[in-house]
Amino acid sequence: MNKRDMSKFKKLLTEQRDDLMGNARRALSGDIHVDPDDFPDEMDSASSEVNLQFTGRLREREQGLLSKIEAALEKIEDGSFGECRVCGETIGVKRLKARPVAEMCIECKSDQEQIERRRG
Numbered sequence: 001m002n003k004r005d006m007s008k009f010k011k012l013l014t015e016q017r018d019d020l021m022g023n024a025r026r027a028l029s030g031d032i033h034v035d036p037d038d039f040p041d042e043m044d045s046a047s048s049e050v051n052l053q054f055t056g057r058l059r060e061r062e063q064g065l066l067s068k069i070e071a072a073l074e075k076i077e078d079g080s081f082g083e084c085r086v087c088g089e090t091i092g093v094k095r096l097k098a099r100p101v102a103e104m105c106i107e108c109k110s111d112q113e114q115i116e117r118r119r120g
């Protein structure tokens with residue numbers, strides 16, 4: 001991958017990371033909308049607890065993505081960004097544009113998905 005693409009992805013990933021961090025901060029300060037219709041009435045009294053659980057789940061999911069972004073940024077630094085972690089082939093700019101945190105080329109990814117489907 002050329003340097004220009006590399007720096008484009010670095011910018012993209014840094015922005016995504018900052019977004020996630022911003023979301024996490026907003027969630028922590030309680031400034032996030034939880035629809036009361038999502039919860040039965042008897043949970044009203046415990047709504048603050050529900051909120052806390054919701055925030056916890058949100059953070060868990062974001063934490064996963066965040067660590068993938070961090071890993072991708074590290075790979076940009078050491079120059080291995082865009083290489084499939086299974087076969088070492090180039091993942092391809094097109095695929096990376098759709099999913100900058102991708103760690104596998106499309107062939108290895110579909111191989112893996114087939115194995116997972118067979119496992120059930």
Ligand SMILES: [Zn+2]
Pocket residue numbers: 084085086087088089104105106107108109
């Ligand atoms: Zn591969």
